[in-house]
Amino acid sequence: MPSSKPHPPVVGKVTHHSIELYWDREKAARRQGPQEHWFRFSVEEEDPKMHTYGVIYTGYATQHVVKGLEPRTLYRFRLKVTSPSGEYQYSPVVAVSTTREPISSEHFHRAVSVNDEDFLLQILRGGNVKVDVPNKFGFTALMVASQKGYTRLVKILVSNGTDVNLKNGSGKDSLMLACYGGHLDIVKYLRRHGASWDTRDLGGCTALHWAADGGHCNVIKWMIKEGCEVDVTDTGSRWTPLMRVSAVSGNQKVASLLIEAGADVNVKDKDGKTPLMVAVLNNHEELVQLLLDKGADASVKNEFGKGVLEMARVFDRQNVLSLLEERKKQTQKNSST
CATH class of the missing domain: 1.25.40.20 (Ankyrin repeat-containing domain)
Incomplete structure (x- = not known):
């Protein structure tokens, strides 16, 4: 081994997560004979807390890329050169910072x-x-x-x-x-x-369908005032925003707002269901009452000949069923008088 220390690793390309190091290429270029007669190189990295060094590479190459590093962080490395006879020397330390993450x-x-x-x-x-x-x-x-x-x-x-x-x-x-x-x-x-x-x-669905789902009356009121079509239908079930309320939230305030703006309480979807039927199926008792108060026709049948009373019975909507039967009696009483 020569008496002088080996040079520290030379820093190549540096990114936010990697550092390229290379070293003694001249020594490597003079290699002759079998590998056990070559100089061996080890790259060691300092642990900043313990101030000790750990080996991150050892072998006969003259280049190593340290990966998986943190951005904008200082790292310290040294090179250990071991002769064929087993003697070794350390280089001075080289310090290098990774770059800012792009x-x-x-x-x-x-x-x-x-x-x-x-x-x-x-x-x-x-x-x-x-x-x-x-x-x-x-x-x-x-x-x-x-x-x-x-x-x-x-x-x-x-x-x-x-x-x-x-x-x-x-x-x-x-x-x-x-x-x-x-x-x-x-x-x-x-x-x-x-x-x-x-x-x-x-x-x-349109923006008004989503506003109805969200249940925000101030938004719906402004949308209608700005000319948004109140009975716009989706392209699937042919549901209006009032239908969505009947199916999803049962929100009476939103339903009232839509009806006051002209929403049809007896509109039918592709299967002939009305908002009242949808509200019954989803057990929105208070909305059922509101729809009836606003003129929903409880005698309408869907495409399969079913009405709201049958739906309420089949799906065991007891409270809704009681309400519908009471309304029916009241209607019959009023018509007889």
Whole structure:
């Protein structure tokens, strides 16, 4: 072994998660004979807490890439050179920092998800991430901000050119998500920037269907005032928003609002069911009462010749059945007088 210490490893390419090291290529170039006559190299990394070194590579190569590192972190390495006779020497230590993690779409969506306005602006100024890149669930940043009610982020994203009419995998756009979430300020803003009431998701539902599902009267009231069609039907079951209320939530306030705006209480779906039948099947007792008060016809039959009383009996809706029978008696009494 020469008396002088070996040179420290030379630093090659450095990223946010890896460091390339190489060393004594001249010595390797002079190799002759079998491998046991060659110099062997070991790269050791310092444990910053224990101030001890552990071997991360040993062999006859003159290069090693250290992987799986943390971004923006200082690492210290030294080289151990062992002669064929077993003598060894250590090089001086080389210290090198990994780089900052590059901004990715994951950072972009994380900033939106946690409502981090400053970080979002920083990312958008950097220009490395497309504003409409979807997350792993197929949602754009605008969809997430609209769903969560992050008004300022919505405005930032729109001003940076996001497409307000993009849809996710189920066909929902940002307007539908804002309507379902009850975020009226965002609904208004999206409408001003080109979002349409008429857009449909894969089930054929519109923004008003989703507003009805969400149960937000202030949003529904504004939508109707702005000219949204109250009896718009989906393309599957031919359900209106009132039908959705009868099926999903049974929300009386939403139903009253829709009816006051002109929703047809006796509209039929593709199977001939009315909102009253759907409310009976889903056991929404108070909504059944409201629909009857608003003129729902309890004598209507569906495509299979079944009426609401039969449905209530078959599905054992006892409270609803009592209500319907009481109404029937009252109607018969009134007609006889």
